[in-house]
Amino acid sequence: MSQEYDVAVVGGGVVxxxxxxxxxxxxxxxxLLEKESDVGRGTSGKNSAVVHTGFxxxxxxxxARLNVAGARMYGELCAQLSVxxxxxxxxxxxxxxxxVPELEKLKAxxxxxxxxxxxxxxGDAIRRMEPNISGYAAxxxxxxxxxxxxxxxxxxxxxxxxxxxTILLDAPVTAIxxxxxxxxxxxxxxxxxxxxxxxxxxxxxxxxARLAGVRRYKIxxxxxxxxxxxxxxxxxxxxxxxxxxxxxxxxLGVHLTPTIDGNILxxxxxxxxxxxxxxxxTAAVARTLMQEAQQxxxxxxxxxxxxxxxxxxxxxVSSAVGGFGxxxxxxxxxxxxxxxxxxxESPGLTAAPAIAQDVAxxxxxxxxxxxxxAFHPERKLPAPFHELPTEQQASLVAQDPDYGQIVCRxxxxxxxxxxxxxxxxxxxxxxxxxxxxxxVTMGRCQGGFCGPRVEEMMEEELGLPATTMTQRGPGSWLxxxxxxxxxTACAPKL
Amino acid sequence: MRTEAVDVAIVGGGPSGMAAAVAAxxxxxxxxxLLERGEQLGxxLNQCIHDGFGTKVFEQALTGPEYAQIYIDRMEETGVSxxxxxxxxxxxxxxxxxVCSSQGLRQINAKAVVxxxxxxxxxxxxxxxxxxxxxxxxxxGVVQYYMNLRNLAVGRRVxxxxxxxxxxxxxxxxxxxxxxxxxxxxxxxxxxxxARNIVxxxxxxxxxxxxxxxxxxxxxxxxxxxxxxxxxxxxxxxxPGTKRLVECDTLLLSVGLIPENExxxxxxxxxxxVTGGPVVDDHLQTSVPGVFTAGNALQVHDLVDYACLxxxxxxxxxxxxxxxxxxxxxxxxxxxGQGIRYVVPQLVSGxxxxxxxxxxxxxxxxxxxIFRRDGHELRRMKENVLAPASMLRIRVRSDxxxxxxxxxxxxxxx
Ligand SMILES: Cc1cc2nc3c(=O)[nH]c(=O)nc-3n(C[C@H](O)[C@H](O)[C@H](O)COP(=O)(O)OP(=O)(O)OC[C@H]3O[C@@H](n4cnc5c(N)ncnc54)[C@H](O)[C@@H]3O)c2cc1C
Ligand SMILES: Cc1cc2nc3c(=O)[nH]c(=O)nc-3n(C[C@H](O)[C@H](O)[C@H](O)COP(=O)(O)OP(=O)(O)OC[C@H]3O[C@@H](n4cnc5c(N)ncnc54)[C@H](O)[C@@H]3O)c2cc1C
Numbered sequence: 001m002s003q004e005y006d007v008a009v010v011g012g013g014v015v016x017x018x019x020x021x022x023x024x025x026x027x028x029x030x031x032l033l034e035k036e037s038d039v040g041r042g043t044s045g046k047n048s049a050v051v052h053t054g055f056x057x058x059x060x061x062x063x064a065r066l067n068v069a070g071a072r073m074y075g076e077l078c079a080q081l082s083v084x085x086x087x088x089x090x091x092x093x094x095x096x097x098x099x100v101p102e103l104e105k106l107k108a109x110x111x112x113x114x115x116x117x118x119x120x121x122x123g124d125a126i127r128r129m130e131p132n133i134s135g136y137a138a139x140x141x142x143x144x145x146x147x148x149x150x151x152x153x154x155x156x157x158x159x160x161x162x163x164x165x166t167i168l169l170d171a172p173v174t175a176i177x178x179x180x181x182x183x184x185x186x187x188x189x190x191x192x193x194x195x196x197x198x199x200x201x202x203x204x205x206x207x208x209a210r211l212a213g214v215r216r217y218k219i220x221x222x223x224x225x226x227x228x229x230x231x232x233x234x235x236x237x238x239x240x241x242x243x244x245x246x247x248x249x250x251x252l253g254v255h256l257t258p259t260i261d262g263n264i265l266x267x268x269x270x271x272x273x274x275x276x277x278x279x280x281x282t283a284a285v286a287r288t289l290m291q292e293a294q295q296x297x298x299x300x301x302x303x304x305x306x307x308x309x310x311x312x313x314x315x316x317v318s319s320a321v322g323g324f325g326x327x328x329x330x331x332x333x334x335x336x337x338x339x340x341x342x343x344x345e346s347p348g349l350t351a352a353p354a355i356a357q358d359v360a361x362x363x364x365x366x367x368x369x370x371x372x373x374a375f376h377p378e379r380k381l382p383a384p385f386h387e388l389p390t391e392q393q394a395s396l397v398a399q400d401p402d403y404g405q406i407v408c409r410x411x412x413x414x415x416x417x418x419x420x421x422x423x424x425x426x427x428x429x430x431x432x433x434x435x436x437x438x439x440v441t442m443g444r445c446q447g448g449f450c451g452p453r454v455e456e457m458m459e460e461e462l463g464l465p466a467t468t469m470t471q472r473g474p475g476s477w478l479x480x481x482x483x484x485x486x487x488t489a490c491a492p493k494l
Numbered sequence: 495m496r497t498e499a500v501d502v503a504i505v506g507g508g509p510s511g512m513a514a515a516v517a518a519x520x521x522x523x524x525x526x527x528l529l530e531r532g533e534q535l536g537x538x539l540n541q542c543i544h545d546g547f548g549t550k551v552f553e554q555a556l557t558g559p560e561y562a563q564i565y566i567d568r569m570e571e572t573g574v575s576x577x578x579x580x581x582x583x584x585x586x587x588x589x590x591x592x593v594c595s596s597q598g599l600r601q602i603n604a605k606a607v608v609x610x611x612x613x614x615x616x617x618x619x620x621x622x623x624x625x626x627x628x629x630x631x632x633x634x635g636v637v638q639y640y641m642n643l644r645n646l647a648v649g650r651r652v653x654x655x656x657x658x659x660x661x662x663x664x665x666x667x668x669x670x671x672x673x674x675x676x677x678x679x680x681x682x683x684x685x686x687x688x689a690r691n692i693v694x695x696x697x698x699x700x701x702x703x704x705x706x707x708x709x710x711x712x713x714x715x716x717x718x719x720x721x722x723x724x725x726x727x728x729x730x731x732x733x734p735g736t737k738r739l740v741e742c743d744t745l746l747l748s749v750g751l752i753p754e755n756e757x758x759x760x761x762x763x764x765x766x767x768v769t770g771g772p773v774v775d776d777h778l779q780t781s782v783p784g785v786f787t788a789g790n791a792l793q794v795h796d797l798v799d800y801a802c803l804x805x806x807x808x809x810x811x812x813x814x815x816x817x818x819x820x821x822x823x824x825x826x827x828x829x830x831g832q833g834i835r836y837v838v839p840q841l842v843s844g845x846x847x848x849x850x851x852x853x854x855x856x857x858x859x860x861x862x863x864i865f866r867r868d869g870h871e872l873r874r875m876k877e878n879v880l881a882p883a884s885m886l887r888i889r890v891r892s893d894x895x896x897x898x899x900x901x902x903x904x905x906x907x908x
Contacts, residue, residue: 281624394598397594406531406581406594448633451636452644479640482647486672
């Protein structure tokens, strides 16, 4: 028997999860369907993690409106959801006098978009703020902030569930039929019925639209690669360092961004790729990223790189056409009752909470919105053990001995924190899911010591055999079997 | 928070930590405590079930756990107290340790400390292999743990990157456990492991070893589906036309070990960029007075015997320091010369005999290792086989240091 909902959201990225949470403020039955084994596994987990202020999006665009609105919501939202948020500020650095007019243009755009406190500063001021950076002048955006996009997405999803929304994981949507008031959505977790559908499938929004018979969208994948720099070098910069945006480029240029956990990101590159799943990193781009970053920070060394990753921009303009593509947020005339969010590239992370409000308004056009009296905007998590002063750590251990067992020694993650991650509200049972929720295995040794311990705890706590464990869901198996099984299978036939 | 005072505190309960603790007791320190993060003593030895341990000191080939047991017994005999499941979170230059276990957080004030935290493995990130990030890329230690202690097979078709002893031993173990080891790739022009391991672990099982070869890309989205191997030219670039795809489900990384010194950094101990471990004098004292170190935390050892001999020296020095409050000053700088990558210790007092450990830059044979002070030769030692993979350990007697002045250099010569 299929379940009946008011709104079905397809896609559990930051946008889909923000929507599910926003809709849970109202008396609505909401379901979110995500194809992966966890939320935030798409573009939302692979970006610069910056809450942009909105000075580099054209005046009057949808992007500009939602960027500025979203950025204003972030501080409070992060406090409500226990997601770390740091206003580290941003410098767009002009290396030569002839780049200064570009800074002035950015400032003018920002001022008109309603970004506060933008200021152009000279070389000395740059050095006072960032002793390792030299430049001729810079645009300073003090309100720019950094967050952790994984934790943001997870927090939104968990808060949505706490407020009554349903989240189905491992639920790739494969067919959508019906019409406004009576949609049928077929997924890996069965069929659900819903009055309205929101297509928040990110890179695959064109595909999901097509499943419903809407053929007007096309998304071109454009890959952005990053390098992550060791925490030991975190002192090199204090805020974000951006170049003057390259002309006609597909992005903001290679920048240096501090992360919330104390690393530095270099990137992203911008390169159209054929496949939406091609988020591989390449040696060639790694070299260029390092060279470009060294223009600003000669002290950087290729040896400081600890790892690399890539994210894919859902572009609505092809590389041949190029230029600016705005967010598309609309109901296609041929299919009322389904809202499409297409081309939600940067600043989509920033805009997500504002996009969610727009979506709620759209839902309100179809059915009256009544406040959910049980809605609770907060998701309180205790602060990470490693960030607490010793006295507080001591009292935690005295209350709960599991705080005294350090599982991950690089990041000082305790057994208590790992247990909480294993028993997460979304019921995610992958090693990756526990990793992103607790930071285990994310340190220097990348799980050399704690990986096996966490995996063993998952077996004990969830009652699952080791051979069913995966990194991030079906296909990403960790074990081929027991050694005995393997020996038997491979024994030479006599 | 509870506070207690001890003479010597040892961080880490691997073979080095245990050897240091026993030596500290034997040298007269009253109260010696050893703190181990894991559930049992023995460190990395617990998962090394192959034999080959103890050939230098005990003159027999023991398994890892057998070797560890010898020191566990000695700890009991000498009355070292130890705590398991206990992690040292912090260490101040004044030798105050913040220690965490399920019994609570406490502070230990030690007159002397010996750092024996061992090492960690280099990971994919540290060597930056581009491509996707699928499951199935494991470091050797993790595979060894799963295979030997949990009877779990991480994959069926395995490519091993790195020809050090760890990689070679794993090639044999995996084959015996029913996996197919397709090849071992090594970026250097020569294998990093001991010759006997090449024969016993690869040749005997027909596993090919590709030299000057590395993994340039990892394939597969969810799980590894293959790796691209390529030959590397003399300047570090890919030799054109040598790329080829090997289909496999597992990439095992055995690409080196890094001394574990996060705690040392907190105590502001100076580290050597070459060894990755602290800079020490001939008492194995670090730049922070009263803080000593030995074993894989000081430098990566290929033989546990040498790690333990070093640790005995560190433990005895710590006991001396705890009782006397100081040790003779070490002011003679030791520098690696021609053909030598590094020498430990980096400073000597010149009043006591010193066991130097060192590694050469490249393979060679029938050469001398020569110790000099401003032109005066203090000692020369014939070595038949020199290999970067084999640490050399050479003693210089105390009286020899008087033969010259200024810094001491160690070099490979004719
Ligand atoms: C390189 C790069 C850097 C960026 N930097 C920033 C930045 O600093 N600041 C900023 O504000 N923004 C940034 N962005 C943009 C931001 O990351 C995105 O706008 C945002 O993550 C989009 O979220 P989303 O939920 O729309 O998409 P996604 O995160 O891609 O989520 C879509 C989800 O839908 C799921 N899905 C797809 N098809 C189906 C199906 N058939 N059935 C069920 N589920 C399906 C996917 O698995 C995925 O989880 C950056 C983007 C890139 C690529
Ligand atoms: C696969 C492999 C094969 C080998 N084969 C041989 C061989 O055949 N023959 C041979 O002679 N040698 C061999 N060796 C080398 C030998 O095992 C090592 O030299 C030796 O184990 C190093 O001992 P250690 O005590 O310095 O480090 P470890 O054994 O690593 O012990 C360090 C201990 O410190 C603990 N620790 C770390 N940080 C903290 C903290 N903050 N608080 C509390 N505790 C902490 C760790 O949990 C660990 O138990 C091999 C090594 C490996 C990895």
